[in-house]
Amino acid sequence: MIQVGLTGWGDHPDVYSPTSKKSEKLIDYSSHFPIVELDASFYAIQPERNIRKWIDETPDDFQFIVKAYQGMTGHQRGRLPYANPEEMFKQFKLSINPMRASKKLAMILVQFPPWFDCIRENVNQIRYIRTQLEGYDVAIEFRHQSWYVPSMQEKTLDFLKELNFIHSVCDEPQSGIGSIPLVAETTRNDKVLIRLHGRNVNGWRNTTGDNEAWRKVRYLYNYSDSELDEIRQAVNKLKNEAKNVFVVFNNNSGGHAAENAKRFQKMMGIDFQALTPKQLDFFEEE
Template identity: 25%
Template structure:
């Protein structure tokens, strides 16, 4: 059975390190997305922050995923980081138009603002939100400390997002930055990932959570349990959350997602996560 009631996924699907642990032993790169989408029903579209696909590639993505699967494409960095939302009307229109062939596969567009984007620039964010086509959904990620002041500036941001039913991305890096480790992947992630406060307030109907912790699912247990409780409550309230599990070592993302889903299943009535492609392969081999 496919995952329902919420969307769950990882940051990528095209990862060769998953061959033999998540993907089948004989998986080819052209088969990765189809195998990924047989288990998860969403993915962060981080690649579009750096590079835009051509139209043929976009159409292939649509054909390789089932009904109900959602891509959460991140706005290109030229819009958010280089132009910082100034004079980007045409860029935004072109970006969204690119994915028109798979509009039924679109989850919230992910608008990640740079750490330097401060509350003083919120007028530019207001202008952006006003120009966005209402046919799609969006999630905004802020990183400037001014948006976490528990005061006027944060309330302004939340009211703005609520007025457009746009979700505020929660990037939970608490576990990552609490660790003391000599592991290379963890040290590098600690340098790259922001250390921002966690907010549990919702501003839209599709809460958007990005969790990054330890590589080992068990070391993330207290945080995953906390998120399972919160996500279960959101679902009971009629919201439709999106949850993405990161890991310092990307190869370790699927087990963290599976553990989260198991914890969530203990709280609400949801089907188990589908078997992984490599597990289906092992089962088939056992028949002979």
Template identity: 30%
Template sequence: MGQIRVGTSGWVYPPWRGTFYPAGLTQKRELAYLSERLDSVEINGSFYALQRPSSYRTWAEQTPDDFVFAVKGSRYITHMKRLRDGDAPLANFLASGPLALGPKLGPILWQLPPTLPFDVQVIDTFLSHLPRTTTQGVEVARRHDQRVDPAHAATDADRPLRHALEVRHDSFVTPRCTELLRRHGVALVVADAAGKYPLLEEVTADFVYIRLHGHDELYVSGYTDQALDEWAAKIRVWAETGDVFAYFDNDAKVMAPRDALALRARLPRP
């Protein structure tokens, strides 16, 4: 039986203050508050800009020993470079601090833009360059350019490094895609996005990564008890063969923490 972890995509949202977060709770305490109720969270600031190793270390210190962070890969790699010529950006991303999470580092999420179609050669090359252990991650990070301090490329131990790919173009709906990801051991993200993007449930790695963006309205709508029951049933099946990570991204109306807590209550703890 694999471990099941449920969380939200990010945790710094002003509308959550006074609703999910108690009135008067300082922003510095928000992550600690969330981590006392859920067992994982996606770091999504890393998607928009390189973070600092000191930030990753602080986040790790603010959470329980068994807490796990998923880290969203840089959009410079996925959206601007569109997975091409990505060696230097990948080195910079890894050198910017994710490895400083130590044992709390979970999967790295690579979210593709909806305008990026499936291209076997491009996807294969990108996946083949991803490090599969933290030691390999350090080796890649050491190739960074001048934008990153060389002292930041380090890890405290050699651990497996997992990757998940979220696709948003219909051309990825092909056995060639799942076969390719399975060969690389990269998880194909199960993304519920109100029908806007493909919902694929193929297991391609030793873990399953789920992103729940809102069933009826993207980033807005919450999940009914029936829908949560259905997701919980799927997760129990997937957990029979590996770990499962599930994150709610329907944050616009403070649905994400509510739904995450409700799903967490339906599932066994890690």
């Protein structure tokens, strides 16, 4: 089964009903897509009340890809707001367990930063994460090219298989060592994740030092039909190797993600069922 969705539900104007309130964005979103990547969990471990609210607002078969908290992946600047790493992982698991109990947790996405290279210390950190998230479906996403150089790619994939991790396949700008190639390979036969970050080569790296401005352009990209056809070919390969393929569009900056996802869905001939019956599909031609 191929599931298509977007990162977050708050920045996609095309999916909202004109009469909806701000608080109804997730309800509107879930009338278009069966999955979403929860990004708020990266910036802060979410209160259980938020998790339960999002569970209640979505259809029974809707699923969340929950992005791991930044302190778990090495993105955190300064001291962690927890007594120790074990307490941090404990609180994260307590936060998302209602989602897991409701069968709406597709996976946890552990995305490492561009400086997380292929060295023994980082391999050990990945093993530690596995022990802390034992029993959870976890996808691993790298950003440093060293994990996929010809001499390491097969070893990297075998390592993920050994620890029962889901491989996060990425389409992103090829912009030096802080980006990875699209490696359409699975590490489990039940789930694989493919995340589409766009191909904005000039905006991928922050060369100005202005984080706010950089983030606005990093994912500014509109996929062409020919580029989406490349993704289609990769997804068709993956669906023959894994039962469930989760495709997430992350090219949000210019509002292209929703339209690109809908165009890709049409290209794949996918018709999602059991969505929230809230509104007409504004992407359909009248």
